[in-house]
Amino acid sequence: MGELDESGRLRAYVADLQSSLNAHLTGLGARERLEIDGDWGPKTDLAFKRVCRMLGVAPERRVRTFRIVVGATQQRTPEELARADSDGAAYAKRLRHHFATVPAAPPVSTNGARYMGEIAQAARRNGVPLALACAVVEKETGFRNVYGHDPVRNPIKSPPGGLLAVTRDNYREYLAHRRRGLGNQGVGPMQLTSPGLQDRADALGGCWRVGPNITVGLEFLAGNIRRLGLRAGVVAYNGSGAAAQRYGADVLVRAQRWETRLAGARPAPAPKPPRQRPAPAPAQPRTFRLQSPLMRGRDVAAFQKLLNERFALWDIDKRVDTDGEYGPITRRAARQVVYGLGISGTELAHGVTPQLRAKLRTPSRRTADELAHAARRRGWLRRLRRQHQGKGAQAALAYARKHLGVVEAPPSTNRGPLIDRWNRATGTALGSPWCGNFANACLMAAGFPAEPWLKLCSAIEGNARAGKGGWAWTASPRPGDLVLFTVGGAANHVGIVEAVQNGSVVTIEGNTHKDYDPGRFWEGYGVFRRHHPAGKPPIRGYARPPYGR
Secondary structure, eight states, rough: OOOOHHHHHHHHHHHHHHHHHHHHHTTTTTOHHHHHHHHHHHHHHHHHHHHHHHHHHHOSHHHHHHHHTTTOSSOHHHHHHHIIIIHHHHHHHHHHHHHHHSSOOOOSSSSTOOOOOHHHHHHHHHTTTTTHHHHHHHHSSSOOBBBOOOOOSOOSSSOSSSSOOOOOOHHHHHHHHHHSSSSSOBBTTTTTTHHHHHHHHHHHHHHTTHHHHHHHHHHHHHHHHHOOOHHHHHHHHSSSSSSHHHHHHHHHHHHHHHHHHHTTOOOOOOOOOOOOOOOOOOSSOBBBOSSSOOOESSHHHHHHHHHHHHHHHTTOOOOOOOOEEEEEHHHHHHHHHHHHHHHHHGGGGOOOOHHHHHHOOOOGGGGHHHHHHHTTTHHHHHHHHIIIIIIHHHHHHHHHHHHTBBOOTTTTTOOHHHHHHHHHHHTTTTTTTOOOHHHHHHHHHOOOOGGGGGGHHHHHHHHHHHTGGOOOESOOOOOOEEEEEEEETTEEEEEEEEEEEETTEEEEEEEEEEEEEEEEEEEEEEEEEEEEEEOOEEHHHHOOOOOOO
8 A cells, every 4th residue: 555645654653642641641540531633732742741751751752752652662761761760750649649639520410311521521532422322321321330230150240130339449359250261241331341341441541430431332332333334333332133133223212312301302202213314415525534523425425335336346245334424444445445446545645535536436547657556456456355255364374474584684673675665564664663564564465455553562452452443352362363462561562373272372473583582572683483372471462353344
């Protein structure tokens, strides 16, 4: 795929930084979180200065400082470490006290609702209608911070006919039982049940706390809706089958009632669940961009139909929902079609313009250079076709195996012809650590577009835990998963799982060394096969790519 332009790379760096700033400050009790939008505004600037002071580094907007903040393997100087231990630790203590004494917005009671401040903030951040968010919390727990009643062996759960409130202490007990294999239970207002969602809320400040619990629940709901459409996305929040279908229908009815309540009107009689229709197309052609709330309209639905027609012509078993919403799944499909037609990815840097859509509708408008690029990308189309035949993981692993033995040249430089190419694909400076960029190259071989965030292990784990773009976080590896390793207390090395056998996870990793070589495995010199004990540190978990999406 074409590289991001300078503006696009900067926004990607800032978005990664904002996510890490949130992690630092919510750990001290901050209630307000930065929007992950890639814009450097006053709130991002203040958060950056606060975290830099805690870490003992000067708040200079440059790559080295960014890498320290996001927890990469960038080393701090002895002077910086000393400042962090003295002034930084004292400042962090003052910040913790400040966040604890700043009054939270009081819960608003609207026809029996609680936590309206947290719900409104999380709904706005994730592009979920407030009425729908209220309907889900009402359906799940009646606006209570309680445990569920699932019949698992874990003893921390609500008793039959009663409710057990979630507290910090009993949640710790619950986690201990969960980690011993006694099962997982719905937790909190959003009834987060999967370990991945609970762990994600813990990373934001604690699944037992209302704010992180609602934030993660609405993140998950928003991802379902972007991927499946409104009705199916709500159904998927509960699960599958007839019971989940009834759940979805009831939530949509409740959402209609909440619209009238929030508008100050008396509740209307229960209507039938609304049939989602794309909004009318605007009079003037517009450029499609990812934004919150998502762009909607008949023009988007027409574009989604165009993408599906192109995949059908290529005999690729991939389709996007023609729901009239321009979300991450539609954007990704657009990038694939643009790439397959030989068009430069830079044309997507500012969105899908009317001119670009015209070229996609009539490929004969392509230039001679674009036609030549398309001819050279026929192999990529074959790999994309295999990916959607259920062979995506095999294609990624075939690429990884093909490049076993690639080493840095000159040694210890993070450079080399292939390594430079892998780094360029994600907009990474040449000579940078490249384990994530090798993983990106493997996924590109399986038909994925280049993803700049794959260069950062923290972003891989964060996106997988949040279920973004169809990614998933799991503790049970299978071939083709990305394995994340703890280095320096955070996710800072990644490889691809080749096999699981005899209690070991067999991986292929870039920027590493052979099993028997001395030194730290995350600061190696090439692409090698390695063996790690399954389920033990430094393995922290596995990010599952959306093969077949």
